[in-house]
Amino acid sequence: MAGRPARVALALIAAYVVVRIALAATGGFYWDDLILIGRASTHNVFGWEYLTHNHDGHFMPGAFFVAGLTTVLAPTHWWPAAITLVVLATAVAWAVWRMIRILAGGASWATVAVLAFFLFTPMTVPSYVWWAAGLNSLPMLFAMAWLIGDAVLLCERGHRDSRLTRLIVGRSALVYLVALTCFEKSLYLLPVVFIATVLWCRGGADRGDQGTATIPGPLAAAFVGARPLWQVVAPITVAWAVIFLSVTGGQGAAGQHSIVQTLHLTWRTINNAVIPSLVGGPWTWDRWIPSPPMGFASTGQIIAGWAVLAVVVGLIVRWRRGAWPIVVAAAAYVALAQLPVMWNRSSANTALELAQTMRYLPDSALVMTAALALVAACPSVARRQETPLWPAAATAVVVLVASSGWGLWNFAQSWRTNPTPDYLRTARTSLQSDPTRIMFDQALPLEVLTPIAYPENQISHTFGRIAPRVRFGTVTDDLVVLDKLGRLVPGGVTPARTFAAGAGSCTRPEVQRLTRVPLSGPLLNWRWTIALSYCANRDGQLSVQLAGGSPVTVGLRAGLHVVYVQTTGHGSVIALRPLTPGLSVHTGEGNVGEVAEAALLK
Incomplete structure (x- = not known):
């Protein structure tokens, strides 16, 4: 019987990968992607200055390194970036399924439902299609899922096999370090992994786990059980935090930050993004170029999302022994994890619709998934009540996937209204048509990248590595420029x-x-x-x-x-x-x- 849920899970992952391939194949570069390309085109991609650049408050040498390699390989071509997204997303799906099985004690129909939630929730999509965001979030998601699984394995198996323990700790440390180099938000991983391990150990006595039942208290069980892991990742966390603060000064996006607006943005994220995603929303997406798509959930979707949340939480607390701390921990993370992000983004010029782009939610989706897997591992209060519940649960999963699919379709249509891919393709062909021509530097169209990104909004940065190399100079008697479509046209000078x-x-x-x-x-x-x-x-x-x-x-x-x-x-x-x-x-x-x-x- 266990083999059938596992096969269904693999089929769901395969469907997920197909969807991710389709999204990547029809996508293209956008905004920060061009900043990464511009720096990779004007710097040594192996140089310290390039790798340690403070990018709008982010310290991400690993992401810069991947962006640099893809830019050197095929400058301004989308296919290498699309491959990185698909590969990383596939690895995340595999790591999440592994985490779910470890937390829940094996494959079952309950774990398949939990996996389906993660694979098809809208919360993970906006950060995936945006290359720069994907290079940040996908390694973090993989590391979070992987470390939770490894920490629980250590608690479950103990330290009897020192060689296996060293292997688990070594691979987790490597995965964690890679995630940190891609996104400083990966510093959240240590507390998340530790709390997940504590919650798993809390149910150890009820499950009869020998590795945890012998140690009094879940906190002590988690600390002792996975102590070799904490002894390695804790110093890494402290060291990386110090490096991050020394490079960025702890400063995020510039602007006059506001506590009141931070709270408004956080509430908007929860009420207008997280809650409707529980029923597959939002279904309506709108885009104001050059901003990313924003989801506009209807009042009905928001109400339905709150209703579903109330029903699910009620059933979990009633029918799963000891599940309430799991629910509280997951809810706390979803709310609290938004505060630092929204604080950095809060300013007089920040619209509340920023919260509806949903690009800051993939880690919340994974934490909710881990929470559901932990709930699945909790013993049932009344097993006789489980059987009638499964047809309704299966129906709910099917409805959720279908609803999410419709929302995803509408999101994809909105995401494709992006002038950048066509502009890059046309401009690249135009610039390569006459390698002997001297071009003046000029700004990219406002719809592609605004002057706030200067100097990365200059065509000498964006197209600095295309072959044959463009000849940029300061004197010409034949002035031509790129128009907003990327075509070479006669140029002139504005009468400033x-x-x-x-x-x-x-x-x-x-x-x-x-x-x-x-x-x-x-x-x-x-x-x-x-x-x-x-x-x-x-x-x-x-x-x-x-x-x-x-x-x-x-x-x-x-x-x-x-x-x-x-x-x-x-x-x-x-x-x-x-x-x-x-x-x-x-x-x-x-x-x-x-x-x-x-x-x-x-």
Whole structure:
């Protein structure tokens, strides 16, 4: 009989993997993904500066390393990133099934239902499809499930076999360390694993487990039973916490944080995300580009979610002996785990809808799964009441999976309304079409990445590793830019400031020595592009400089032409100085500003 639930579990995992493959195959890069690509394209991916970068309060050298390798392998191509997501998600499913079986004492129909909850809950999907979030959360989920399983194995089997104990501790320490390098939130693992072990040991006497029943008290049983593991992972936790704080200073996202808004965001997460997910919601997803999809659960779904929670908790407490501490521990984690995240995200510019993106919930889903597995291991108060319950439970699981599938379908449709994949594909082809062309750096479209991510929002960062390499320069007489679709189109310069034609003419050029051309107003210190029309009496070189910036040497051709110069500086004048003896230049009117599509400047 035990073999049949195991086979059904494997079939569920296979279905889960197929769904994950479909999601990855139809996905693409988004937001932070481009920041990872940009840094990997402009840094040594094996270098300390790259690996230990403080990314918006995150310390994640492992995730940076994976992102760097995939970028080097196939820059701006989605398929390597998709493979990493599928592989990691498959490993997580396997680790969770292993954890469930260890906690519940084997495969049964109850454990299959618990597995189905984890595999198909909407809480794990948004962080999966987003590559940067998946590189954070998936290793943490694997490590959490794996360490819970190993800690319980140590308590169950004791330390009689020292070689096996060393093997279990060694592999758990390695898994834990990898998770820490990918996401500092993995520091939560030690308390979660310890509490799960205590709760498992609490039911040891009722189950007749010899490894725990001989030690008085579940706390002592958990501590003694898995002591070799705690002796290794506790120092790792402390050391990594110190490293994390030294690198990031304990600072998350910038902004004026608010306790009141933190509580609002936390409540919104629970009421509008966690609760409807218990009935497969939300079914409705909306997206305001460039934000990620947000779930909008109906009032009916929220009420149904609370009702299901009340019924399930009521049945658990009534029919499973000693299950109430498990319920309390799981509920506490789901609520408390949101507070640090929402505190870091709280600011005057943070909308409450952030909580409805559901990308901060995968670890809560796993904790709830572990709690259900522990409940399944609790002895029944009245076994005769179990039989009528199973048809209803099986029906509930089928309904949940179907409801989650419909919500997943709608989420996937919303997620695909992402302009980034098409832009990257078109821009990559455009830039590779003429390797000899000199391109000016420019910002990615606002729908792809906003200037808040500067300098990673520059095309020189995003496409820095594509082959053949793009030639980025500071001087060109043929200005082309990428439009918002990624196509090469004629470029121009926005008139942030303008300057008038020189006092001379082509027959009487006025620039023969250092000459300062006044602008229509002052410039802030920034990277500016100058559109300079000129008439030169001969071929030669001209120095162009803004105040505070380095001079740029510009090659001129005899006759009437236009040249574009990109330089950094500020002030109210452009300094021009001929470098070639005998060179005289007359300047026409021009602009100083940002590169843009010429068609938009007409």
